[in-house]
Amino acid sequence: MDITSDTHSQHISRQFNQELEELKTHLMAMGGLVEKQVQDAVYSLLEGDSHLAEKVRDNDRQVNDLQLQIDDECTRVLARRQPAASDLRLVLAVIRATSDLERIGDEASKIARNAMLLSENNGNTRGLVEVRHISEHVRKMLRDALTAFARFDTELAMQVVREDELVDDEYGSAMRSLMTFMMEDSRSISSVLSIMWVLRALERVGDHANNLAEYVVYLVKGLDIRHTDLDSLDQKVLKKS
């Protein structure tokens, strides 16, 4: 039985409705902040804006605080309400999602640190095209995963899961070309290594967005699709519909 985004607002206890609504609202606020962090981190790198990179590093504390706050709210709901069925799945999905969002925040912070390093070098950096391309891809994945969470949209979530494989391929091919740059010009090794770290961070952001999308499927359908290969995924989800 699939649930909808209205499902959690129909309890006899209005207070419980409100508590679950707040969990969702706060998770979305955290999602919005993390999305902005990734966007700013990538922008600071591409534009060489070290002030913005600094700001991203500072804002990471806000992301961490939000994780603590939302986890605390989830603990209270579990202790006081002993939720069952879709309510329980919502609380579990939110706890898992905050953990992934916090990790995305850390990845944004890593990108910002490398942006600061690269802006000090002030030279021509190879690999920015790859960064731009992959960052657009993973930012779309993150945006879609958060939208899927807000709308309880499993189709959009499944799309994100499928996208992750493409990002992994793009990451692999970008790494190969960056290795070639390093072999061609040993003076570029230090800056190319930084770009590699950035790409690695972006690829991890894609993985975390993929996790978020998996939690949406769990929340809506009660189906745990983690560790399921793509080929059997559609069949599993379709069977449950």
Added chain:
Amino acid sequence: MLAPLTSAQSSQTPVITFAPEQCCLSINQFHLAYAGKPALRDLTLDVPRHRVTAFIGPSGCGKSTLLRAINRLHDLNESVSHRGYIALEGQDIHAPQMNVTELRRRVGMVFQTPNPFPMSIYENVAFGLRLQRRLPKRKRDDIIEWALTSAALWDEVKDRLHRSAWQLSGGQQQRLVIARTLAVQPDVLLLDEPASALDPISTLKIEELIRNLKSQLTLVLVTHNMQQAARVSDYTAFLQNGELVEFGLTDQVFTNPRLQRTENYITGRMT
């Protein structure tokens, strides 16, 4: 763990079914009415052996009526009519050759309020045994010790077996009643809200007891406390308006129920 086979009672009712050799009780198209007013409507479900099955549902949904029907407690109520079939280990409990006293020995029942008899702890447990057959005292003492131990009460009462049962606390009285039922070695234990009049610690002791007893017999639990059903039962049946709405593994019913009606009830939503 039993390997349950799933099939549907009707196209709308998700019901878990069991192979005949795994069934202790089989309820088939059972319909019961009080003065013509239906209380159970064509219920079909199997209760698996050596498992805890919980019946949950709102007040008046028929769960206690079903429990009483399994024990034929409605027999003396002339306004009750029923049709359909309840089988205990393959035997129809309403068959003419069924001895009702023997049925009630095989299917013990525990009610919401503990009801020890106004006699000593020892005599309470010995009561059913004395009715059943004459036993040498040593043999009887052994069974009483075994029953009180199984009911997790022996250590608390072994030094005061001949004191009045009414001196025990509510939780101890309820365990004494369970020991009294166990003494006659039933196949099934029906528990109708067994912990709803007890404090949280006594409730946990009863729940622990239920869990331990399932190696010896089949348990059917009626409860309004859904967390209790979730904690102790292996299978959960949700009843509403005398109908079976959903019956499945407790883990599945409480995390991912198949039907919206079940979801609404266990999560406390407006229907």
